[in-house]
Amino acid sequence: MQGNNNPTRYVAIYCRVSTDEQAREGVSLDEQQERLKAYCRAMGWAEEVLLFIDDGFSAKSTDRPQLNRLMEYIRKEQISKVMVTKLDRMSRRLLDLLTLIDMFQEHQVSFISISESFDTNTPSGRLTLQVLGAVAEFERERIRERVLDNMFHAANQGKWLTQSPYGYHLEQKELVIYESEASIVRRVYDLYLNQGLGFLAIAKRLNEEGLPSKQNKEWSIRSIKLMLSNPVYKGTFVWNRTDSSKKKRKLKDDAEWIVIDDCLPVIIETVMWDRVQAKMTKQNIAPRAKTSPHLLGGLLKCGHCGAGMSIGWSGSPNRRYRVYRCSANKNNGTCTSKQYRANEVESSFLSGLSMLSQSLSLELIPQFAEKENSPADQIHQRIQAAKNRYKRKVEAYTSGLIDLSDLEEEKQRRDRILLENQSQSNMIEKLPIEQLSEIIGNKISTLIEAIEILPVEEAKSLLGTLILKVTVHGEKELDIELDVI
Template identity: 30%
Template structure:
């Protein structure tokens, strides 16, 4: 009989009573242990590890024992999770969906010993679905009541909680002005009206040593204290709360709090922000540079979209502004990045975000009402597939900025645009941007820069190099003719209508290591190793070990 490995998980929300010799966690474990023992005839055996979370809420999955348990589930060390009651595992329907998905992927079930169902049987799964249906109904009714209450309260101009914007502090159901911080906010608006560029505003504040004031949440957690980032400044400049209004689902209501910014200054700033909206360049070209106006270097200087032609083929690049205008750059490391390559890297990173819709909902603070989540998985997967397949139209609406740094890319994604793309709504405008760091580095190949992963692979999925593959076949064919007929390379060159030097350079490919040839077939060569590189006179070392180290990706 196959052994079924069982792990018991226990949880208690408060710390009351945990100091006792026999507490709630012990009682849960004892009941679960007895249930496992009753199933001994089915091969159930109890694992010795304890997974106890005392004094932790079921409203989050960030619990040490639960995370340790899930790690062991993913490693294939647990077959069944035994719990005293379903709410010991989670009280959140969204979190429960995540848990079920993770357990299904690992082939693991769970059993609730007091609710007469277990997901190892068809009847247990039916009972679970019925319980979840009632739970979802109750959640939807509760959500409707809360949503209506919030809408009615905000229509009256009331503050409904959360982190207060800079310049205010909460006072009951309204906000009061913190004059010291309000002066800083007014200064930010004045600077933007004068400079007309968020990056310049951030740099001027930093040069003066003006940092975001350090504040505390109602629970006592400290935040702030660092330099202003452009995402923060963008949120401040777009927030209508500073003219005494409350925003709710795209509608503004007159608030009960005092305004910090006068209406004339607000309109001037909004006009400049709207005028600076970055669009896609026009023209007759069918290939659009989707990151035009959105891509900058590490210093914040824009990279210009350019192209050149070689025969019928069109090559697109993003280049440093000085390099574009003067043909050379006064900067130490001017950039010339292949456009298609960096667009594909950005698209792949956005696709990774879309491929995990539940994480996307949390990360972007999107609406998580059950009725809006219907179809979210399908919509997100469809958009992710389009991005991976090279349909990059979505990038023009969701990308705010791509910053190319020495250590990789920093991608800023517009939350409202992303929410609209997946059919949801942003819950708040206090965080209008998501930042994604893409761990790729820059490597120079001739005049261009390539994006390389840490193991040496190209950051984009390039596939098999067919040109190099054809040259290897040609090299082996020519070498076989020389061995069998004794023909001289000069005579062979005349017969093939090529130069002798070309024959000699191609023939070297016949002596590539078998492992390198397999890497060519599998598309596992290091970035920059292509037909041009290997035809170089010193490219192919006689040592197969050296060839493999230079040409193949690190494992």
């Protein structure tokens, strides 16, 4: 045994096969080993042989157990040669191959492929390596393109290509509604839209009732959010949204998506699905405000400066009472608004809701819709303003006045505004005036009853389904802005 300054170096035999390759081509691990050992004997190499076998691993990634183990031996200067039967046993990607070869040469390790008859310690071997690597990568891309073409064709025919979503079963590559799960999907949408529960509250309720998700796991914030945003439930097929060829998935451009409307069994009506998307793009109440024991926490805005109103206490130690005060006044003194007694403000709010409920009629809604600055007009103005602002940013970028990061930030802002307001616009166009009036009236009545009988925390969940914000000008002077979408 040699000392540490001159460690023993081995010949590494690396073999790999993926399950589908072995079934398709009969490329067995035993055959690879025998061929490589016979080559060593024929070459008269006296070094001891070490085996590194990756069974059932694809060449698409270099993150393989035995390949990683081989790298550790190389870093410790314990390998003189690395042998494979064919180039693609090591990797099918030229970039990965060159990266590995660079590391081999850094540690004076030659790379030998017996089928292609080359050794990377020679210039001709390195040239051959690059040529063959390019050919291997080209062939892999051709196979990938053929697979994608087949998947595109199936997707355009409405065939489902992956595991069925919760609420459906898969029969002959077509989705069919599985009612025991579909009823839970409808309930989740109702809990979120009509009862004001958030993702966590919905997940917690389903878990407490012992209702498992598709994979028999507990529900989570992510699984609830994915369910509420999945267009499959309104009958829309969407495929090819993400690029999964790399470790980190990336959202593709809209133009590459396959979107087919009204081709799948419907669990959630389009109107309800659109309303859920509109709500998800808004953030009416901050998470902390939702759990506040004060009725208007998170909803109340200052009539002087528009800042949020926070809760506080006032009065003597023996006669303390709750107050709402402007956050801008409290934190930095930039607003001159006074504080308001919370009980008075909340009482005025309930009175205002009762008046809205009593005065709401079919006569008011058409008048509201016919105004020049109607909700539809406001939505159009917001969309157009976002487009114009982005257009100006593009011109500024072209002129070299701003960086690309500024332009991308503006694009994200524009897309967010378009998504939110387009969903609202669809709702206004689809709902008849009578139906809109009935929805608002029923919501107000339900909300008033809930506030009277439920704990404040539970009543606030329903409050967020109807009230967009409340602006206070005085303890008995409030503006209540409804969220009718």
